[in-house]
Amino acid sequence: MMNNNKIANRILKRQVVREAVLYETIGDSKVRCKLCERRCVIASGTRGFCKTRMNIGGRLFTLVYGNLSAIESRPIEIKPFYHYWPGSTALTFSTWSCNFTCPWCQNYHLSRRVPEPEIDSFTSPSHIIDLATLRGDDGVCASFQEPTLLTDWAIDTFSMARAHGLYSCYVSNGYITLEALELLRNAGMSAIKIDVKGDMEVYDKYCGCASDKFVWRNISHATNSGLHVEVVNLLVTGVNDDECSIRNVVDNHLKYAGTTIPLHFNRYFPAYKYDKPPTDLGVMKIAYQLAKSAGVEYVYLGNIPDANYQNTYCPNCNSVLIKRSSLGIIRKNIARDHHCLNCGKKIPIVGRIID
Ligand code: SF4
Structure with missing residues (x-):
């Protein structure tokens, strides 16, 4: 028990370890994680299915806060x-x-x-x-x-x-x-x-x-x-x-x-x-x-x-709107406000087209 407490104290001092968002305590020092639909029930001293969240002393901690690969x-x-x-x-x-x-x-x-x-x-x-x-x-x-x-x-x-x-x-x-x-x-x-x-x-x-x-x-x-x-x-x-x-x-x-x-x-x-x-x-x-x-x-x-299968075509008139290749994109028959320049159809695009 003493050893486990020492390990927990060391882990809790690390910057990548933070109390997790989205969990609930369910008694007997267990918690239920509510981050993904596995909704793991995690006993004290153990990790969930993904191994990134750990129950330490009846509270759930993420072990990957800003822990980038x-x-x-x-x-x-x-x-x-x-x-x-x-x-x-x-x-x-x-x-x-x-x-x-x-x-x-x-x-x-x-x-x-x-x-x-x-x-x-x-x-x-x-x-x-x-x-x-x-x-x-x-x-x-x-x-x-x-x-x-x-x-x-x-x-x-x-x-x-x-x-x-x-x-x-x-x-x-x-x-x-x-x-x-x-x-x-x-x-x-x-x-x-x-x-x-x-x-x-x-x-x-x-x-x-x-x-x-x-x-x-x-x-x-x-x-x-x-x-x-x-x-x-x-x-x-x-x-x-x-x-x-x-x-x-x-x-x-x-x-x-x-x-x-x-x-x-x-x-x-x-x-x-x-x-x-x-x-x-x-x-x-x-x-x-x-x-x-x-x-x-x-x-x-x-x-x-x-690469033709990576182009965006107008579903109304079949004009090439955006041409794609390994070198990037070329804006063809599409206006900056996302209308087809050939038939006027509004194309569902979010954000600016950067060509
Ligand atoms: S511990 Fe990991 S796998 Fe389990 S519910 Fe939370 S995020 Fe999903």
Whole structure:
């Protein structure tokens, strides 16, 4: 007991350790975390599923407040966001670990590492804002691993970003609770990209017994509460690349997001513990056609050689509005106020087009 108390006292002195937002005490020194829909019940001296939150003496602490694993200025198109500040760059950061267990994770060196608060270093929100300003970034973005786990620190960083005229966004698996989503929105977050992994069985089998219902609920809630939303479906060979799975995603997209929210299908490449071949290019094109013919107005294919699938086309007259390549974007038939220059249709884009 003496030893445990010593460890707890040492941890509590670290700057990356703060009392967590969103938890409740439930008796017997246990707490329930309310940050993501796992809603872990955590006994004293132990951590939740994601290992970033720890019950110390009957209170819940985050171990990743400003505990960053990466900081980099990145084009917003890489997230991908195609209808949010096109052509801009965001100072992008991440912490450690994840609340999912996807075996094909591209960033497993970040998402599978357990935070070590006794040795990990601290970055302040003000340092991030200074850095973004110095580098000429237009906004800030939490990405690379699951940003839900960084929410305590992101709330402070995003409110500071708003005060400095920078946008804020999340690149997320969408398993966050509505309470946490609202805290972020109130702090100034204006966009969220949500990864849809597939149907119920995919979430259950590959994501650590998770459920797709919370993800679609959050897509609907975020859209209706005024956040800019884009949806991504990584088509993984042998997991969710059959026509039935793709139709399921398209149907849910139309039901919970609607016709005007962009839907991206991204091509998978082998990584971490999953070594099936990259997604068949024919399957990618079938997904594109399925979504377009079902009524999704803005469909994109990522990680494929044909850049035409990354352009934004007017759903009314089919003019190229924004042309994309590895070199950046070119504004074509779209006015600065987001009208199609050919037919006048208003295109749903948030923020300035920076070309
Ligand atoms: S954020 Fe972590 S501790 Fe909290 S409910 Fe989710 S997995 Fe559990």
